[in-house]
Amino acid sequence: MKLFVAFLLSIGFVHFAKAVEPAKSIDMSKPPFWLSSYDEMNRLRKSQKAFLIGKLAPVFEKTPALKEFTQNKLLEVIKDPDRWSDLRLKVYTYCADPAALKTCQNLADIRLETFDVDAITQIEPKSSSKSDKKK
Structure with a gap:
């Protein structure tokens, strides 16, 4: 009986070690x-954060590993660096699976698109006073 309990415990430790291992090997700074x-996200303007959440929520809703992050939960998570880090770790752990590449590429695209929100208003051509006088 003791041998059986020891065997079960060893299986539990091996399973736990395998579950923890991917999280330790993920470098989110590369x-x-x-x-x-969190710092990058926290520097976004209000409109950019709204865009980000509006785009992430539907993707997360369709992704079983990230389904818990609804739009309302994302609104809470963006206010707390620890919770944002937990979300990032879940995303990066999910994205470590090659089968998730398409979804994760979509997440990367959303991240980049977020920086472009409101950019059009910043680069609109300004009318010069000379062209206004000719009209």
């Missing part, structure tokens, strides 16, 4: 960047 760091 590419690919699936999701912004």
Whole structure:
């Protein structure tokens, strides 16, 4: 009986070690960047954060490993660096699976698109006073 209990415990430890191992090997400071760091996300304007959450929520809803991050939960998570780090770790752990590449590439695209939100208003051509006088 003791041998059986020891065997079960060893299986439990091996399983736990395998479950923890991927999280330790993930370096979120190196590419690919699936999701912004808290500092990067926190520097976004209000409109950019709204865009980010609006785009992430539907992707997470369709992804079983990330389904818990609803739009309302994302609104809470963006206010707390520890919770944002937990979300990032879940995303990066999910993205470590090659089968998740398409979804994760979509997340990377959303991250980049977020920086472009409102950029059009910043680069609109300004009318010069000379062209206004000719009209």
